[in-house]
Amino acid sequence: MTSAARPLRRAPKQARAQLRVNRILDAAEELFVEVGYDAAATNRIAFRAGASIGSLYEFFPNKQAVAQALADRYVDQLGAIIEERMVNDPERTGEQLVDSIVNALNDFWQRHPAVVPLLRGALGAPALLAAGEQLRVALVGHIETILLERRRDVDPARALLAAEITIDLTRTILERAQAEPAHRRPVVLRELKIAAVGYLRTAMPPPSSK
Amino acid sequence: MTSAARPLRRAPKQARAQLRVNRILDAAEELFVEVGYDAAATNRIAFRAGASIGSLYEFFPNKQAVAQALADRYVDQLGAIIEERMVNDPERTGEQLVDSIVNALNDFWQRHPAVVPLLRGALGAPALLAAGEQLRVALVGHIETILLERRRDVDPARALLAAEITIDLTRTILERAQAEPAHRRPVVLRELKIAAVGYLRTAMPPPSSK
DNA sequence: ACTGATTCCGAGTAACCACTCGGGTTTCTA
């Protein structure tokens, strides 16, 4: 179930065009991180992708659509990753689950740094808030599902809130980890796990304490 | 000890000029929130401040300096607030201190919403990262001081890390609270306090447990 | 009241941006 294709001026029919679209998204991803959304000129994006500005506008109606398509790609990829981590989840503890998901997200972050500014709506223009928000909602939904499956007796509203807080908290501290030199990252990550587990245990006390 | 005056093209000598500079900062604060840094044209900032574009560039060498001066103002104001909250701190519990500071920051956030995007380096251009980072360092320093004064035996490096995590965590969840409708904010804020207290208690166990 | 410093103004400038368009090239289909 891949997310709906965004408004493309013309959907790519040939493999060659699809490749070009992917390269454009890759270039946009890089430039958004390097210089920010506003400063990432469409000309520069096209050039870095080895395409011309005309080709870019062949497939994207405007600049915003590029960021939107990038967000869609993230939603798909992250969804796949989280589901995979949930599948091979026989009977682990909450700590192990948190550990596994945090590590997975951290890997993804490192390979796709633009997901961070996009997710927090920090790509500059408020016009992009929708794209980031959509990605956030998707992630929150995944966590909410996990929480509800593990604690069928919990208040659904509480589960939703806890999922939102957990995502915000995770995003923030992962970001902090990325900002640190590589050798410090494990330290910060450990701190994130402490915070996440501590928070969830307080907010939704395990049934074992019942 | 007010922070050093930023590179002004010409420092205001007369009260009239100082007033104008303040009005310009107020206008910039509003526009940064409403439309973001890049879309906040210097002409618009000047117009909203009731000044002309020429006046703006009389005191600020470029657009970035406006944001920088705004950050300086925040550093001063926030520093005063936190110190005030620390002074009337006879022998309260950690929970009460967290509660007090979170409430103070939340009030400030509500009156100065631009502090959020500035603090997280989300005002668009990466060029502004320095201004936001400076503000963050100032806040972290305050928290670090509090932690060290309350637990003189703790590892200083650990206190610094904990202060950083706490600030990130607070900023993020306050942001989430601001994004919610007003009647939901207390709920989210309560969640923040749970997370903060829970984290600090885990990371730096109280001496009472010794 | 005089004068120099300070403040204020806003049309103008050069640079840059998102996006268009007309036409060439490659791939598909029959």
Place this chain on the structure above:
DNA sequence: TAGAAACCCGAGTGGTTACTCGGAATCAGT
């Protein structure tokens, strides 16, 4: 292999932006 469809190109266009500059208005000290 011919024609159509898909793809690709990049100079050009209209609009916006940060910032300048020459001079007018206002102030402070004498």
